[in-house]
Amino acid sequence: MSDLLERTETGEIEGPATSEARRNLWKARGRAMLRPQFLILATVVLVIAYLALVPLGYLVWGTAFRDGVLSWDNFRLAYTTRGLGELSYNTLVYAFGATGLSVSIGVVLAFFTERTDIPLRRMVFIGSLVPLIIPGLLYTIAWIFLASPRTGILNAWLEPLFGPQFFNVFSMTGLIVVQGLDNAPLAFLLMVAAFRSMDPSLEESAVVSGGSLIDVFRRITIPMTKPAILAAIMILGVRNIESFETPALLGIPANLLVFTSRIWQVLQRFPPDYGQAGAYSVSLLLIVSFGIWTYSRYQSRSKQFQTVTGKGFRPRAIPLGTWRRPIGVIVMVYFFIAIVLPVLVLIYTSTQTFYAVPTLERIGNATLxxxxxxxxxxxxxxxxxxxxxxxxxxxxxxxxxxxxxxxxxxxxxxxxxxLVDNLAFLPLVIPGLVLGVALIFVYLRFPLPxxxxxxxxxxxxxxxxxxxxxxxxxxxxxxxxxxxxxxxxxxxxxxxxxxxxxxxxxxxxxxxxxxxxxxxxxxxxxxxxxxxxxxxxxxxxxxxxxxxxxxxxxxxxxxxxxxxxxxxxxxxxxxxxxxxxxxxxxxx
Missing domain, CATH: 1.10.3720.10 (MetI-like)
Known part of the structure; x- marks a missing residue:
């Protein structure tokens, strides 16, 4: 019957019954469209399309059009006040630096956890994921308590050895280190999944053939996990470009502005300049979109890195030998600096009547x-x-x-x-601050209270x-x-x-x-x-x-x-x- 309907619809069958068959076909389709399944799925499609497209449409329209006419005034005003080159340079240096640090830490930790006989592997795995629960805002504030030039705890402790203000968290280096440490757990999580699904036979063969751990890691592990590393770079790069907390708290005091902190600045004026904010938001959106498009081009080549086939495998831990304990100590030191110190300083500060460098006396006077x-x-x-x-x-x-x-x-x-999958993926390219600007454009104009x-x-x-x-x-x-x-x-x-x-x-x-x-x-x-x-x-x-x-x-x-x-x-x-x-x- 379905074949008959298809042939009737395409005109292969002609005759008196053709029009009747077509009417029956459209009636069947009409009844199908009234079924609960279709109505539910159609509603889902409309909601996803609305969430993904309407804010972007209003953002572009409100920024590039004035009284219905294409105008570049908002872009001209935005970039004569603060140059596009300066903002782009700061944003890319910050994003690339933080991404490089996060991915490097994540790859190394995942390799030692999944591929070697490092001590306390289970503890390393759990400890690597703990910072995912700590909000980025709190993590940045904790590092201000630790490494502020004037009142930082680390500077106070190390002043006798290195002089005053050895660490300065209000700098580009500070931005990169804090953001990189904050995102390292996500890079670790992405790389652990890649190592677990990768056939380790090439690494084991290299070890048996006398290859050193560094050579195995550099010449075999890194090339074979290249698709996962590129995915981590893309995801973390987008997160760093769109991040707001670290650039706002650490960058604005040092006059190191990126796109997100500049958007925040222009919206703090009275009255808020939504036109300039929209211009910066569109520029930031283009940078993020270009990064995702570049990644998708590289992703099409990922098949050449496949190592998991129909043949089963059982991974064997690579022995670290004499390096086992030193590497374990280095990992524990990293955990102490990146995780334990920020949490401890928050707990300590929460028990004080005012913030000051910890001493035994102040710890003894703790209060709830x-x-x-x-x-x-x-x-x-x-x-x-x-x-x-x-x-x-x-x-x-x-x-x-x-x-x-x-x-x-x-x-x-x-x-x-x-199209549903692509629409649902589209908000990934919209930074949180940009989404806020876009929704302001929508609901200040849209008659929905x-x-x-x-x-x-x-x-x-x-x-x-x-x-x-x-x-x-x-x-x-x-x-x-x-x-x-x-x-x-x-x-x-x-x-x-x-x-x-x-x-x-x-x-x-x-x-x-x-x-x-x-x-x-x-x-x-x-x-x-x-x-x-x-x-x-x-x-x-x-x-x-x-x-x-x-x-x-x-x-x-x-x-x-x-x-x-x-x-x-x-x-x-x-x-x-x-x-x-x-x-x-x-x-x-």
Whole structure:
């Protein structure tokens, strides 16, 4: 019958019955479009398209057009005030430097953890992921406490040896080091996955043939993991270009401006200059888009680096020999500097009445008054509720849209389904601060009363983190065969029942992992929040930012410690729940 309809539609069959067959075909298609499956999927497509395209469209229109006429006035004013060359140079130096440091640390740590017999491998793995829970804002503030030229703890301790102000965190080197250390755990996570899926036979053969560890790493490991390294460079490069906390806190005091900090400056004027902010945002968007396009060109060549085939393998740890303990000590020193010190300085500061360099006397006078204050303060309690609400709703909304979108991309045969995946990926190129500017352009003009409410923050988080949810859902969907769906449909189950009774349980591990990640980054988010919040809709990151601006260092440290503890508990509970649901539940 379907063959007959196709031949009728293409005109291969002519005759009196042709028009009747065509009418029946369009009636069948009309009935199909009214089915719940089509209506649900169509709604998902419209929501994804709206989230991805409308802010960009308004941003470009509001920046490049004035009274409906193409105008370059905003760009001319922006770059005569602050040159494009200076901002581009600072942005690229900062981004490339931080990315290089992050990827270098991540590759080396992942290699030692997955390929060698380094001591305490499990502890190294867990310790490498701990900073993912620490918000970038808090991490940067902790390093200000540690390496500020005048009041930094490290400078005070090392002054007898190296003189005053040995470390200066308010410099380009400071920006690169702090941002690089902050993003190193993400690089480690990306590279661990690559090392685990790579056949180690070439490395083992090189070791057996007498190759040194350095030669094996340089001549075999690095070339074979080149696609993963390029992916890490792309992801971290985009994150560093769009980052706001570190350039704002460390760069602005030193007059080292990048695009994000310059956008923030022009929006702090009275009245805010949305035209200039839009011009800087469009320029930043073009730089990020060019980086992703360049990566996609290199990605097409990744097949030549394949090492996993149909032949099984079992990796064997490369012995470090006499270098085992020294390398273990070096890794522990890194953990102490990059993770333990920033956390300890936040905990110490949170127990003081005012910030000062630690001494035994001050440690002995520790107090919990700051914690009592933040729990009794109504504004802090409201910010805590707002952060939890936005984290839960944004994570749930992202994963709901992603689960349906990934089914459409992977399972369905709908024409144009590839467009859904591309639309969901599009917000990845929009930096958080740029998204905030774009949403201001939209909802100051659009007759939808969400500006100044919690919902504009929800829309920002939903848009910003949709690409990450889509990646988690699609990766899980590709691993699930379609036989169970087909069997259920043959048995008479509706599409929706098949989806939530079969697909959702099978997808649950990936959905929980994606939900946990989106929740963490939503609670951490500052770039878009700082432009879109209003009195009554503050979140924890905004509270910490305002307290830093007001010099309330001890209270912000206490709030930061509570924020880290809260995120740790919620993510831990989510992971435990994820381990008990889905496919594993049937065996319990």
């Amino acid at each position: 008054d700051n914690y009592a204050f933040i729990f009794e303060n109504r504004q802090t309690a409201r910010a805590l509720r707002n952060s939890i609400f936005l984290g839960l709703t944004a994570a749930t909304g992202v994963m709901f849209l992603s689960a349906l979108g990934s089914w459409m991309v992977v399972r369905s045969r709908l024409p144009g389904r590839w 969400v500006y100044g409410t919690m919902w504009i923050l929800f829309i920002a988080y939903l848009t910003r983190f949709l690409p990450y949810g889509m990646r988690y859902s699609s990766a899980s969907m590709y691993q699930i065969g379609g036989e169970l769906e087909e069997s259920a449909q043959v048995s008479g189950a509706t599409w929706w029942k098949v989806f939530y009774r079969i697909n959702v349980p099978l997808l649950m591990p990936g959905l929980i992992a994606g939900w946990s990640y989106v929740f963490m980054v939503s609670v951490r988010e500052l770039g878009s929040s700082i432009l879109l919040y209003s009195p009554g809709t503050e979140v924890l990151s905004i509270m910490i930012w305002e307290q830093y601006e007001n010099g309330n260092f001890v209270q912000l440290s206490a709030l930061g410690v509570v924020m880290i503890a809260l995120m740790t508990v919620i993510v831990f509970v989510a992971q435990r729940l994820g381990a008990k649901v889905g496919v594993q539940a049937s065996g319990s």
